[in-house]
Amino acid sequence: METVIIQETDPEISDVLYAVLKQEGFRVYALSESGPDVLELIGQAQPHAIMLDYVLSDKDSACLCSEIKQRYPALPVLALSCNSDISEVYRTVGFDGYIAKPFNLDDLFRILRGFIPES
Template sequence: METIIVQDTDAAILDVLTEALTMDGFYVLPVQNAAEDFLALVDRYKPHVVLLDYRLNGDTCKRICFEIKQRYPHLPVIAMSCNYNIDRLYGINGFDGYIRKPFDLNLLYTILRKYIPE
C-alpha cells in the first residue's frame, strides 16, 4: 500500500483528503501542524508522495520541501494552494507539482498517479 503524508492547516480539508485518499487505497498520514519535526515523519513512514499546504507566503512549506529534497531528492513533494500564482511558484521553490484549492478529487488522483502508478 502506497503511503502519502498530507499536511494541511485546515482540519476540514485534512479530513476530506484523508478520507478520499484512504478510499482510493492509500495509507494516509494526516498532519495539521507543520511546525513539528516533519522530516522525522518522512524518515519514519517513508512515503511515496508528500502533499504540503502552501499557505500565505509559503515559507514553512518551502522550508519543509527543501529539507525533504536535501535528504530524499527523488521523493515527490506537491504543493496545495489557493494562491493564484502557485503555477509559477511551485517549480522555483523545489516542488514537483501543485494542485489548486479548491480541487477536484479526480484531478488529485490523476496528479498522484503521475508519481504513484497503479
C-alpha cells in the same frame, strides 16, 4: 500499499483528503503542522509522496520542501495551494507539482497518480 503524508493546516481539507485517499487505497498520514514532525514521519513511514499546504506569505512550507528534497531527493513533494499563481511559482520553490485548492477529486487522483503509479 502506497503511502502519502499530508500536511494541511485546514482541518476540513485535511479530513477530506484523508478520507478520499484512504478510500482510494492509500495509507495516509495527516499532520496539521509543518516542521520536524514531518521529517521524522517521512523516515518512519517511507511515503511515496508528500503533500504540503503552501501559503505564499509563509516561508515554512518552502523551507520544509527544501529540507525534504535535501534528505530525500527522489521523494515527490506536491504543493497544496489556493494561491492564484501557484502554477507559476511551485517549481521555483522546489516542489515537484501542485494541487490547486479547491480541488476536483479526479484532478487530485490524476496528479497524484502521475507521481505514484498504481502497483
